[in-house]
Amino acid sequence: MAKNDEFDLQNFLPYLLNQAAEQSSLEFQRIYKDRYGLLRTEWRVLFHLGMYGDMTAKEIGARALTHKTKISRAVSRLAQRRYITRTRSENDRRAELLALTQAGRGVYQELRGIAEDYDARLAQQFSRGEGALLRMMLRRLAGIED
Amino acid sequence: MAKNDEFDLQNFLPYLLNQAAEQSSLEFQRIYKDRYGLLRTEWRVLFHLGMYGDMTAKEIGARALTHKTKISRAVSRLAQRRYITRTRSENDRRAELLALTQAGRGVYQELRGIAEDYDARLAQQFSRGEGALLRMMLRRLAGIED
DNA sequence: AAATATTAGTTGTTTTTGTAACTAACAAGG
């Protein structure tokens, strides 16, 4: 026979990845949602700015593989809450450079600490080597260039 | 210092898992969506019935960790397309037993073949051992009992 | 330098999801 018979839904990578992603982000989601009133794309934008420095909406979208309308709305809400400022770019007046405010940086710092702890807790389930391998494989699947 | 400095968004497991899940299911999604007009929960319901046999909406929800309203709507649409039948359970007349129709089974078979190929193609990126380890770790993260 | 095409970002409209409240059937406990 051409195909082995061991194929199972529970082992189908797209399904399995999705389940793992959903399960393992449940608690973190509750924190940024309930405690900080942020949406998923919002904390992501926050993290991009906090971690990689000021950039435009387009750059964030490219890095996070997120559609521009999602970014646009996240940016809009973050600006409303005074977590970020938007200043028109000098060289290209269509684009605007996004930057964290003091308040935004504060929230970022807090959430980042929580994320680090959370990540460490998840990774505890594996040995150091396994964890590193896992991340490596996930980066490959995600199409992140090393 | 208390924390190592290597923490990066690209390595944060919930984020990374999500990116990997999204990226690696893009093509498959296009197939079941564009070619079969199915929604994510719909193909999942289809697969549950095809792979594990007839069961109730509740059972599917429990296995797939999916909320009952999502299942309810998926079941409703699948029934409308005559991919599944719903028959009230004898012993508990609240529940209904779901089963694939001939047509449903056909679609399932096709999609299952595609899924198998797709999975194999994804797994090609890793060695046999790595792939097995990956699935094992994902199952653990997803909270699937072995 | 017009005319045309492309790009950054926004807005409007439609789908899909999440949440809560609901119906109908069952399960106990008194």
Add this chain to the structure above:
DNA sequence: CCTTGTTAGTTACAAAAACAACTAATATTT
């Protein structure tokens, strides 16, 4: 039995996502 509680599944309404069409600025072509 008959009140109270629980469960399977649906429905209604609010929140969020997807998709398309739009504006304004910049590139490109002729």
